Amino acid sequence: MERKRFYITTAIDYVNQKPHLGTAYEKIGADCMARYMRLAGYDTRFLMGNDEHSTNVKREAEKRGLAPLDYCRSMSDVFTGTWKSLGISYDDFIHTTEERHLKAVTALFGKIHENGYIYKGKYEGLYCESCEEFISEKDLVDGLCPRHKAPPKRISEENWFFALSKFEDKLLDHIRSNPGFIRPKTRENEIVSLIKGGLQDVSISRAGVDWGIPLPIDPRHVVYVWFDALTNYISALGYGGDDTELFDRYWPADCHVIGKDITRFHCVIWPSMLMAAGVAPPRSVFAHGFISLGGEKMSKSRGNILDPDKMAGIFGADGLRYLLLKEVPFDKDGDISVETLVARYNSDLANELGNLFSRTVAMIVKYLGGTIEPAPFDSGCELHGALTEALAGYRESMERMEFSRALGSWWTIVQGANRFIEEKAPWTLAKDEANREKLKAVFRELLMVLRVSAAALLPFMPGKMNDMASQLGGGGTGIDELLAAPSGADGLRPPEPLFPRIQEKPEDIFKD
Ligand SMILES: [Zn+2]
Incomplete structure (x- = not known):
């Protein structure tokens, strides 16, 4: 039987700066x-x-004169506040300072140790404190960490190691027998060649650090922050605790969504940790690309466009969601600018979808008093073929998490419906009472396109699409149910516009 469960996660964020x-x-x-x-x-x-x-978090807290935990609590409010205002519908939000996480890390570490994959050794080498990552000489650029442009620290300490090198063959087997384990394919190729190049054991403890989870077998050490962080995906399901109902129900994860810069941790170290503990590895890791701004990598100095709350203030939360998923293909890098976002908003949302909705409803109210008795929407309808085709393309792309393509497919029917209005010219049909049935038939087709659009675009724009569905009379129904039901209207009222045009010039938008 097909598994009708889906467990999806995102990377957990360092709280030393607000979400960008x-x-x-x-x-x-x-x-x-x-x-x-x-x-x-x-x-x-x-x-x-x-x-x-994270040591970075502790340092930031100290800078503000706060206890690390108090600082983390206040930042948690900042993060969850932004996520709520963007309509992010997480079911659970974990903090790695929670008791349930401590239990899971302790239990996972214990299992791996018990199975003989942890040993004591000496680490001598380089460590970038900003990356919180051990770094090898050959990865340095002019002696600096390529990401932080900062010199790494030379450390020499007695550490506990995880025998990652024992998992080369197991990992390659897992990747081979689970197509789609690493998406997109380019990232899989990178990981495969990394493994084939040979894996080295990794240090999983830090000595002389007091902010972290004490190593169960040697409390003078804390668990290395990456081992700690990765475990969140199972600690949130109760792994290592008394109640494993959630873990039994949802593990292994169906998809870890992460940035492409942390694939090595998620596709090499994490599955190996789990295999070492006798736990099933995740089903897939999806590495999304990065957004650049006007051709340059985003950085703090480039101003307000980087602040999701400010952006949502301009485009609306739903507008921002749409624009990002449309403009930047999820599996690739993409470039945005204020100009392209404003142009896209006005063309796709204000002109095409928004206008399709507003003029359809306004004409139904004006010409037919807001009510049309229902009739089936079937293959005899002119938009039936185009809608079915758009739906097939949309579904195929959604399964692959290719959101930009899914929207592209959907816009073929949005644009098709707008052309259909121009061709049928309801304003002309309405002049002659003899055309009344024809006029109703035209609007039945348009209503179906709009209702199915509200359902298909709900994952992208939950607030606006709920609003659209309720103005059309209905909502809360799946696409297939909508298509099977007859199309009509019952007491529609003049429309409230969904996506007011942005009138300001792009260059004026971020002037405070
Ligand atoms: Zn670094």
Whole structure:
């Protein structure tokens, strides 16, 4: 029997700065997928969270004169506030300072140790404190960490190691026998060649650090922050605790959504940790690309466009969700600018979808008093073929998490319906009482397109599409149910516009 369960997660975020647009993009993509799967009838669980055991977090707290835990709590409010205002529908939000997480890390570490994959050794080498990652000489650029442009620290300490090198063959087997384990394919190729190049054992403890989870077998050490962080995906399901109902129900995860810069942790180290503990590895890891701004990598200095709350203030939360998922293909990198976002908003949302909705409803009210007795929407209808085709393309792309393509497919029917209005010219038909049945037939088709659009686009724009469905009279119905039911209207009222045009010039938008 097909497994009708879906467990999706995002990376957990360091809380030493507030969420930026790139972080928001990841959560919006994962949310879109979670909502799609819920509507498709899957028992869905969507996990997000914050990564709090980071030296960077502790340092930031100290800078503000706060206890680390108090600082983490206040940042948690900042993060969850942004996620709620963007309509992110997570079912659970984990903090790595929680008791349930401590239990899971302790239990997972214990299992791996018990199975003989942890040993004591000496680590001598380089460590980038900003990455919180051990870094090898050959990865340095001019002696600096390529990501942080900062010199790494040379450390020499007695550490506990995880025998990652023992998992080369098991990992390759897992990748080979589970097509789609690493998506997109380019990332799979990178990981396969990394494994084939040989894996080294990794240090999984830090000495002399007091912010973290004490190593169960040697409390002078804390668990290395990445081992700690990765475990969140199972600690949120109660692994290592008394109640394993959620773990039994949802593990293994169907999809870890992460940025493409942390694939090594998720596709190599994490599945190996799980295999070492005798736990099934996740079913898939999806590495999304990055957003650049006007051709340049985003950075703090580039101003307000990076603030998801400010952006949502301009485009609306739903507008922002739509624009990011449309403009940046989820599996690739993409470039945005204020100009392209405003142009896209005005063309797709204000002109095409918004206008299709407003003029259809306004004409039904004006010409037919808001009511049309229902009749079947079948293959005899002119838009039936185009709608069916758009739906097939949309579904295929959604399954692959290719959101931009899914929207592209859907817009073929949105644009087709607008052309249909021009061709049928209801304003002319309405002049002659003899055309009344023809006029109703035209609007039945348009109503069906709009209602199915509200359902198909709900994962992208939950607020606006609920609003559209309720103005059309209805909502809460799946696409197949809508298509099978007769199309009509019952007491429609003059429409409230969904996507008011943005009138300001793009260059004026971020002037405070
Ligand atoms: Zn670094």
